[in-house]
Amino acid sequence: VHKPSRASLALLSAGAVLAATSCSARGASDEVSIAVGVYPLEFVARRVAGEGADVLNVTPPAAEPHDVELTSSQVVSIAEADLILYIGGGFQPAVEKLAAEAGDRAVDLSIGPDPHLWLYPLQLADVARVTADQLERVDPEDSGFALQADRLRHELQQLDQEFRAGLEDCERRDIVTSHEAFGVLAEHYGLRQIGIAGLDAEGEPSPQRLAEVAELVRERDVEVIYFERLLPPDLAETIAEETGARTALLDPIESEPEEGDYFSAMRDNLDALREGLGCR
Numbered sequence: 001v002h003k004p005s006r007a008s009l010a011l012l013s014a015g016a017v018l019a020a021t022s023c024s025a026r027g028a029s030d031e032v033s034i035a036v037g038v039y040p041l042e043f044v045a046r047r048v049a050g051e052g053a054d055v056l057n058v059t060p061p062a063a064e065p066h067d068v069e070l071t072s073s074q075v076v077s078i079a080e081a082d083l084i085l086y087i088g089g090g091f092q093p094a095v096e097k098l099a100a101e102a103g104d105r106a107v108d109l110s111i112g113p114d115p116h117l118w119l120y121p122l123q124l125a126d127v128a129r130v131t132a133d134q135l136e137r138v139d140p141e142d143s144g145f146a147l148q149a150d151r152l153r154h155e156l157q158q159l160d161q162e163f164r165a166g167l168e169d170c171e172r173r174d175i176v177t178s179h180e181a182f183g184v185l186a187e188h189y190g191l192r193q194i195g196i197a198g199l200d201a202e203g204e205p206s207p208q209r210l211a212e213v214a215e216l217v218r219e220r221d222v223e224v225i226y227f228e229r230l231l232p233p234d235l236a237e238t239i240a241e242e243t244g245a246r247t248a249l250l251d252p253i254e255s256e257p258e259e260g261d262y263f264s265a266m267r268d269n270l271d272a273l274r275e276g277l278g279c280r
């Protein structure tokens, strides 16, 4: 057994002191720490930053990201993170508040009033590129970030092609969703979204809204009412019963899938859409 000499022990502890006292200068062996607001950003951060990175998603599994509340340890983790990736515009005010104090360590990825940008694969590819740029700034010695972002972009372009081809030739184009999470997706693949609840998934829809949706379902021969994993399915079921439609899962991927990842959840969504819309 090799015993370290006194001299090397002294060097080790000197190194430890240096590491503990230097906050701004990152050593080559330090793990990059990234705090993110919602699962799809975690997925991108892990893919772009690679194995060594320490990624904290402040939305726990099976929880809803809208208006997420932070624990005190999450507040500390965000304050200490090398990089904070979040979607602004009121999606997660608690995260935005901390991000405002974090200066250029925090990056707002929002691109409009709709926070659900990850449901269009090419927008998530843009997020990957921005993440790589930011990681290069944090850790200039690691040259792998751009390459990993590029690989991810190719996979996302492939996914976009599958959606484009899979939703091209369909009998119907209206999708009834639990909340208006699929606007970006609908816009890019030529669908029309009818949301039971609004963009922020807040509050019970009014009886008038439910009647309106039921009316649209009849008018446009909608056959499937989509529910999601994190919201109770009762409203979708009520409308389905009233109109003779059936229900199916369409996952807005707002938290980590129980099985698989972003790509498998998106492909399940494509299958559910093709089936519900009668696509060939």
Ligand SMILES: [Zn+2]
Pocket: 066, 116, 179, 180, 181, 199, 200, 201, 252, 254
């Ligand atoms: Zn949402």
